[in-house]
Amino acid sequence: MSVTIHDVAARAGVSVATASRALSGQRGVRQENREKVLAAARDLRYEPNVVAAALRSRTTHTTGMVVPKIANPFFATLVEAVEKELQGGQRSLLLANSHYDPETEQQQVRALLDRRVDAMVLIPCHRERSREVMEAAAARVPVIQLDLRVDGFDGSWVGVDNEAGILRVVRHLVERGCRRLVFVGSEPTDSAAQARLDGYRRSAGESGSDVLLGDFSKEWGQCAAQRLLARAALPDGIVCGNDTIALGVLSALAEAGVRVPEDVRVTGFDDIPYAELAQPPLTTVRQPQDQIAAEAVRVLDARLAGTESAARRIAITPEFVERASG
Structure with missing residues (x-):
């Protein structure tokens, strides 16, 4: 037969209401009684009925x-x-x-x-x-x-603030001498994709029209990099919509023998755990x-x-x- 809260209350020498308040952590229970109830619950190996408690309190926690x-x-x-x-x-x-x-x-x-x-x-x-x-x-x-x-x-x-993050990335690349930027991002079906695309177009100025859009995947990053490699000249800075895209870009560039950052600089967004482990480690924007x-x-x-x-x-x-x- 399972132990009930009535058994706990009897063992502790308190009312059922006091035992219930003590076990649920509510106020209005003297410390002495709270300790007695908790000790009784441990001794009897009492397991509260979570469903019943939820129905009474109208909360499931x-x-x-x-x-x-x-x-x-x-x-x-x-x-x-x-x-x-x-x-x-x-x-x-x-x-x-x-x-x-x-x-x-x-x-x-x-x-x-x-x-x-x-x-x-x-x-x-x-x-x-x-x-x-x-x-x-x-x-x-x-x-x-x-x-x-x-x-x-x-x-x-x-x-x-996604736009602020992209603005900081573009400013950094321009300060490093990049003049031919390209944005590799996701189709703006979600708000972050839209905000990062908008941020790039606003901050990159006249060069902000060079955009490749797919999805937030490593596979898309690899595909986009291959398209850039097929051009007559590579950009000198690639702004990626997230770190996963950037990892794909880095992979494809490495396979083609393109040096990063000597030949082209690459940035990401999010600072996922793998960003620091990339080769080379990824410059990115960290979300706290x-x-x-x-x-x-x-x-x-x-x-x-x-x-x-x-x-x-x-x-x-x-x-x-x-x-x-x-």
């Missing part, structure tokens, strides 16, 4: 999170940062992957809502087509957009993921506590990281 592609090193690291922040508040993370497909994203969000998550952290996979599911989720629980955001959705967002995660969880906490209802938009300035490739 869980947060849902949907990312476009967990295999992307940047998203994987960001998930870890969010999970760490939530664990500090004794909450759990339920994670789902949209695979950059708005229909899959919608299914995953619905599944998490059906599990009665208290709030949601969403990295929307499409700047336009993700709007419907964002609005549906926000109608039920507090929602925050992380890194990417949806056009026309009046909700909270935390990420970096711990800070992004902390701000996002803080905004959600305020919404859950009812102390803040207005939408917040927090753009954090990224950090330029100079290494050997640029």
